[in-house]
Amino acid sequence: MKASIGKSPGLAVVSVGKRRDSHTFIRIKLKACDEVGIATLIEELPENCTEHQLLNVVSGFNENPLVHGIIVQLPLPQHLDEEKIIDSVSPEKDVDGFHPLNMGNLAMRGREPLFIPCASKGCIELLLRSGVEIMGKKVAVIGRSKIVGLPTSLLLQRHHATVSTVHAFTTNPEKITREADIVVSDVGIPNIVRGNWLKPGAFVIDMGTNRIKDPSSRNGYRVTGDVCFKEATKVVSAITPVPGGIGPITISMLLSNTLDSAKRAFIFP
Numbered sequence: 462m463k464a465s466i467g468k469s470p471g472l473a474v475v476s477v478g479k480r481r482d483s484h485t486f487i488r489i490k491l492k493a494c495d496e497v498g499i500a501t502l503i504e505e506l507p508e509n510c511t512e513h514q515l516l517n518v519v520s521g522f523n524e525n526p527l528v529h530g531i532i533v534q535l536p537l538p539q540h541l542d543e544e545k546i547i548d549s550v551s552p553e554k555d556v557d558g559f560h561p562l563n564m565g566n567l568a569m570r571g572r573e574p575l576f577i578p579c580a581s582k583g584c585i586e587l588l589l590r591s592g593v594e595i596m597g598k599k600v601a602v603i604g605r606s607k608i609v610g611l612p613t614s615l616l617l618q619r620h621h622a623t624v625s626t627v628h629a630f631t632t633n634p635e636k637i638t639r640e641a642d643i644v645v646s647d648v649g650i651p652n653i654v655r656g657n658w659l660k661p662g663a664f665v666i667d668m669g670t671n672r673i674k675d676p677s678s679r680n681g682y683r684v685t686g687d688v689c690f691k692e693a694t695k696v697v698s699a700i701t702p703v704p705g706g707i708g709p710i711t712i713s714m715l716l717s718n719t720l721d722s723a724k725r726a727f728i729f730p
C-alpha cells in the first residue's frame with residue numbers, strides 16, 4: 462500500500478552515520494511501514510554532525526503535525542549525548558518508548574506509559590499469544606540495557622512474573638537461568654547461552670541479533686542469536702529463532718505504537 466504524509470500515520474526516522482547494522486534495521490522498518498500504509502520521513506545525518514544539528518531535526522519532527530512517531534536509531538556516535546537526544550523526543554511521539562517519562566511510567570505500577578519499548582512489548586505479546594502464563598513464573602532476563610533488557614524486566618514484573626536480572630557482573634549466571642521457566646536473552650554475544658543453562662521445558666526468547674563472519678554466505682556474514690540454538694532445542698519446550706523470531710515481532714510493535722499515536726492525534730489534534 463502506498464502511504465502519503467498527511468493522510469496516513471506518519472513515522473520519522475533519524476539516522477546518524479553509516480553503521481551497516483543500523484542501515485539494515487532502518488531498511489526493515491521502512492519496508493514494514495510501506496507494507497501497512499504508514500508514511501515515512503527519513504533524515505540521515507553525517508557521522509560528524511553536531512548535537513545542535515541533531516536536536517534541531519528532532520525538534521522539527523516534534524513540531525510537525527503529520528509525524529506521529531519519531532525514532533532516533535541507536536547507537537549514536539560517541540560524541541553525541543544519547544540521553545540528551547532521547548530526552549528531546551516528544552513523549553507523545555516516542556514510539557520507541559525510551560523517553561524517561563514513558564520509561565518511568567512503565568516502572569511504576571498504577572501508571573500507564575504512552576508507549577512501551579517495541580522489543581519488550583513484542584516479548585509479552587509472544588508469550589500471551591503462545592498461551593504461556595506469565596503470572597508467578599520465574600523469568601531470567603539476561604541484559605539490562607535501556608532499549609531491551611530493562612524495559613523487558615519492568616514489563617514482565619507488571620505482568621506479575623518473578624524476574625531475575627543477569628548482567629555482565631553476575632557470577633554464575635547459569636545458576637539463575639537454570640531455575641527460570643522463561644529466559645529472555647538480550648546480550649549481543651553469539652552462543653553465550655548454552656543448552657545446560659536452561660531448565661527442561663523452558664520457554665526461551667532470544668533477542669540477540671548478532672552478525673558473525675561467514676565466508677560461505679552472500680554478504681560474508683550471517684545473523685545469529687545469543688542462545689546456542691542446536692543445544693537449546695534439545696532441552697526447552699520452545700525457542701525463538703534468529704533470524705525470523707522476535708526481530709519481526711519487534712518491528713510489528715513499532716507499527717502498532719505508531720498507529721496508536723496517530724489515532725490519539727486524530728482524536729485529539
Ligand SMILES: NC(=O)C1=CN([C@@H]2O[C@H](COP(=O)(O)OP(=O)(O)OC[C@H]3O[C@@H](n4cnc5c(N)ncnc54)[C@H](OP(=O)(O)O)[C@@H]3O)[C@@H](O)[C@H]2O)C=CC1
Nearest residue numbers: 580604605606609628629647648649668669670707708711
Ligand atoms: N530483536 C530485537 O528486537 C532487538 C534486538 N537487539 C539485540 O540485542 C542485543 C543486545 O542489544 P542491546 O541491549 O542494545 O546491547 P547493550 O550492549 O546495550 O546491552 C547488553 C547487555 O548485556 C549484558 N552483558 C554483557 N556481557 C554479558 C555477559 N557476559 N553475561 C551476562 N550479561 C552480559 C550487559 O550487562 P551490563 O549492563 O552489566 O554491561 C548489558 O546489560 C544485540 O544483539 C542487539 O542487536 C536489540 C534491540 C532489539
Ligand SMILES: Nc1nc(=O)c2c([nH]1)NC[C@@H]1CN(c3ccc(C(=O)N[C@@H](CCC(=O)O)C(=O)O)cc3)C=[N+]21
Nearest residue numbers: 485532533534535536557670684704705706708709711
Ligand atoms: N531507536 C532504536 N530503536 C530500536 O528498536 C532499535 C535501535 N534503535 N537500535 C538497534 C536495535 C535492534 N533492533 C532490531 C530490530 C529488528 C530486528 C530484526 O528485524 N531482525 C531480523 C533480522 C535482521 C538482519 O537480517 O540483520 C530477524 O531477527 O529476523 C532486529 C533488531 C531494534 N533496535
